[in-house]
Amino acid sequence: MQLYDTLTRGKQELPPAPGPVRMYTCGPTVYQRIHIGNARPFVISMWLRRWLAERGYDVTLVENITDVNDKIYDAAPGQSAALAAQAAQWYLEDTERLGLGRPDHEPKATETIPEIVGLIEELVRGGFAYEAGGDVYFRVARFPDYGRLSGQRLDQLEDDEDPSQLKEDPRDFALWKATKEGEDTAWDSPWGRGRPGWHIECSAMAEKFLGPTFEIHLGGLDLVFPHHENERAQSQAAGREFAQLWMHNGMLEFVGEKMSKSVGNVASLHDVLERWGRETILVYFLTGHWSKPVDFSEDTMEAARARVESFREVFRGASEPAREGEWERLVAALDDDFNTPEALALMHGWRDHDLLRRALDIFGLASLAEEQEAPSEIVKLAKRRQEARAARDWDEADRLRAEIEAAGWEARDAAEGFQLVPR
């Protein structure tokens, strides 16, 4: 099993199965409903977990919920805790509807404060961090490997505009921030009341549930710098090996532009679920390689919807024996950097119901194999139509077909009888 690794900029081999694969995925900062782009790392993580399990690994997946953060304070001044709780609930509900199950652990930053404080204390003790005015900062200059993950050179970073005098070095970043007026959440620490900085919570949560080293760290490409660079610096400075392999999923683009709140072109996962349904969303994500950007548009979603229908058609037809080596080809595609577009192309050629259902199930799409039963009144109309056809009363048959169609179903003439398909 090979996966593309950001750190080494090449495919890395996973240890051979069987064995443990510990995965950590950067989940959402909860201050609003997540958008369809935020759903991608969740979907990829769940799929990869299922695939690795299929391949004989013992997988543990942790996906955090960051529920204390500047963005949350900004979004709900004085009431950030309530907003975070609400948005976390939305996140759980929306991702639940994808029908992929849940990660093994979904810790919240606010439930990991003791571990966060402990990790910061270690860093201070080791000289990798320093307290300044109730804040604690990471001393970037003390960690020579800083910048390796993102390929950033320290001397080339843009100048920090922040006139704050607290930092020794403008490149240093906050591990702990003293509580400020208007912030409604704060915890005691050796440096006074305050709350975690942005990156430290992931280092603490990963270690709490996975230990000092783990096989895979996953997250959006936009998190490479500074978020993951900083996570890595903190944990490694504290003596942990941390992640062995870094996966960064590509962004969703909306007419050639990244989907993001600041551009105002977001589509919430909730809304997209309402509009297109879970199966179309999952097939849509299947069409692009996880590491590459994908276009999100009416056209790309419509094409995904058509693929969904085409799989359903296969199950409406007769099962045919698979050709030699079909499953092995799927395995080869997925074992090579989890190439789902290739896997999807292979599946489109399959007519063996059992094999296809098994493959689709990896991606949470076994439901495509389920027959969709028409309500009895529709079946009655179809039977009347069948009788009209037997009597060669084509006008009546066409009228009934229109009636069935108006009710949302399509009447198809079959060799014997008829078939009803939802429109």
Place this chain on the structure above:
RNA sequence: GGCGCCGUGGCCGAGUGGCUAGGCAGAGGCCUGCAAAGCCUCGUACACCAGUUCGAUUCUGGUCGGCGCCUCCA
């Protein structure tokens, strides 16, 4: 300015040093009372310019274009 990803037929999107990707859309045909679905056939694509090579869409260099990130910001 720095780091990185990418540019494939109408659209989306894999992949490969010479051998059919796949899907959507489109054209023709078979089937059908008419349809739908299905099946068959059809598009000689790989930004541009050099170079390496017997041969490059695939390797190397450059050009142009798009996108992400460059410390609290998505």
